[in-house]
Amino acid sequence: MCLLLSGSTSGSASMSRIHPSDRGDGARRAARTAAERQRQQPAVYTVWKRSSMGFQGTDGFSVYDAAGRLAFRVDNYARRPKAFAGELLLMDGRGAPLLSLRPQIFSLHDRWNCYRVAPGEEGCPDTDRSSSAQQLFSMRKCAALQSTDDAEVHMSSASTATTSGRGCRASPSPPPGYRVEGCFSRRSCKITRSDGQEAARILRKKAGGPTAAAASSRPVALGDDVFSLVVRPGVDAATVMAIVVVMDRICRRPYAPMACSSQ
Numbered sequence: 001m002c003l004l005l006s007g008s009t010s011g012s013a014s015m016s017r018i019h020p021s022d023r024g025d026g027a028r029r030a031a032r033t034a035a036e037r038q039r040q041q042p043a044v045y046t047v048w049k050r051s052s053m054g055f056q057g058t059d060g061f062s063v064y065d066a067a068g069r070l071a072f073r074v075d076n077y078a079r080r081p082k083a084f085a086g087e088l089l090l091m092d093g094r095g096a097p098l099l100s101l102r103p104q105i106f107s108l109h110d111r112w113n114c115y116r117v118a119p120g121e122e123g124c125p126d127t128d129r130s131s132s133a134q135q136l137f138s139m140r141k142c143a144a145l146q147s148t149d150d151a152e153v154h155m156s157s158a159s160t161a162t163t164s165g166r167g168c169r170a171s172p173s174p175p176p177g178y179r180v181e182g183c184f185s186r187r188s189c190k191i192t193r194s195d196g197q198e199a200a201r202i203l204r205k206k207a208g209g210p211t212a213a214a215a216s217s218r219p220v221a222l223g224d225d226v227f228s229l230v231v232r233p234g235v236d237a238a239t240v241m242a243i244v245v246v247m248d249r250i251c252r253r254p255y256a257p258m259a260c261s262s263q
Contacts, residue, residue, distance in 0.1 A: 045242065046205065049225040050077045061248075063229070063241060067250050069093060072241050088249075089117070090242050099136065099242045103249070109140035110250035114242050136239065137177065139246050149251050152176035153243060174242055184247045187227040191243060200240045203228040204250040 044066050051060030052073045063072035070093035088101040097117040104111040114136045135156045142150040155177035175194055182189025184202065191200040205222045229244065231237045 008191070040233050042232050044070060045229040045231070045237070047227050047229050047239075049248070061241075061245060072098075072238065074245055077131065084194070088245060090238065090245060092238075098238050101242060101245060109142075110247065111140040112136060112237075113138050113247045114246070125138075136242075139243065139250075141250050149182065149189060150178065151180040151243075151247060153178035153180070178243065180243065180247060184251050185224075187224055191240060197232075199232055199235045200243075201230045203230065 046064045048062045048064070050062055052062040052070065052075060052108075060076045061072065061074040062070060065071045073093065073095070074088060075089050075091070077087065086102075089097045090099040090101065091097050096119075100115040100117050102113050104113060104116070115134045116136055118134075137153050137155045138224050139151060139153045142148065142152055151174055154174075178199060179192050180189055181192060182202075187202055187204045190198055191202075193199050200263050205226045205228045207222060229240070231240050
């Protein structure tokens with residue numbers, strides 16, 4: 001009886017060592033739940049209309065995520081007219097090219113075309129990059145002769161060409177995959193999908209606010225060169241940022257960086 005009891009005890013100890021504890025399973029489930037909840041939250045970026053190179057007078061973008069990391073960048077030395085603008089490269093925070101933006105010179109609607117940049121292709125001739133297989137979208141203003149900021153984005157993929165019943169006058173078929181509505185110049189607009197659902201929103205950036213030391217203090221609205229970009233879950237942030245860069249070019253407004261305002 002003693003031998004059986006001893007063997008049973010050792011077998012039970014062995015089983016306890018082989019199988020994971022319930023507490024470990026619960027921790028893993030909690031981690032998965034937290035990660036899933038994080039993916040369902042919109043991504044909030046701070047867009048600074050200044051090249052990350054930091055030289056005075058440069059015209060570009062530095063985009064930071066919620067953790068303060070550099071997520072996207074566009075580096076340009078100077079802002080040139082459309083006929084001489086050339087190619088604009090949207091890069092990730094490390095400087096790797098993601099998307100190429102090129103203006104269509106003879107276009108009443110300020111059309112721009114966006115192309116994917118394959119690894120190691122940033123130095124290739126334009127004939128390779130302008131192929132339809134590499135094109136991501138084509139973007140233009142809705143009204144050629146009106147001072148409106150509304151624009152439409154036609155994706156090259158046929159999967160986005162769904163019937164929406166929305167669009168500008170004389171809108172081609174298929175309908176646009178995205179629309180920009182509102183006033184981009186005042187940093188108050190939204191980007192909607194073809195089904196009318198919001199994909200992203202551009203907001204004025206505010207800093208400060210009530211604190212324990214000054215409960216009556218008001219948040220300070222920053223200048224137009226710093227604004228917030230909120231991207232909904234499931235929407236490609238690089239595509240949205242490319243739309244923002246094109247909007248900055250087709251909304252005829254001279255670039256004049258501002259510090260901040262107390263409004």
